[in-house]
Amino acid sequence: MTDVVLTKQKIEPGKTERLKEWSEEVRERKDEAVETLQNEGMHAESAFIERTDDGDFLVYYMKAEDIHEVYEAFENSTHEIDREHEEVMRETLESVEDVGEYELLYHLDNPDLP
Template sequence: MTDVFLLKQKIEPGKTERCKELIAELMNRVDSDVSEILETEGVYTESVFIEQGSDDEYLVWYFEAEDAARVGEMWEEPAETGIEGEIEDGKSVLAEVLENPAEWGEDDFELLQHLVNPNR
């Protein structure tokens, strides 16, 4: 069974454009390693969005993974995963733009439906 989950973290006021720049830079650095990173994490799909609320802006992640707990554990303790450098790079990017980068983020979303085309 696949886990599907969202995470949401508040972006520091005035840091949204910098957040976009840093994520683009990070993706350019790890582009050649994306398959290895996703496979190591057990992630099938990872998408990142900016949610623009009435007062604040948020970074929102969508994940489709083998095991949500495993993804969280690897983020918290990346040692000996083979991708610890990439995880630390991601953490440093987030530390610059998120209000509480050390927090896992809000994950109290209730999944109502997840459909996947078996022929994708």
């Protein structure tokens, strides 16, 4: 079964704009970013900012055959964009701890789409 995961991490106050700048760079380096997804076994990844009264949060949607293999591949990656991503996350997040509590109710894929 495919793993579908949401994570939520608190953004350091004043660091949201830096995170948005990095997101723009990832979009500009799409080919490089997609190559890392392929190497990790990730099917899809989306990043969102959630703005709350308690501050801003980075929320990720990830889809992979095995999310644990994805995390391991990321940790062992030699791709420059992965190392830069790790550095920006350390710079902009209060902690890498996942503060979201999500229970997957269902996930559907349209089998007719590529």
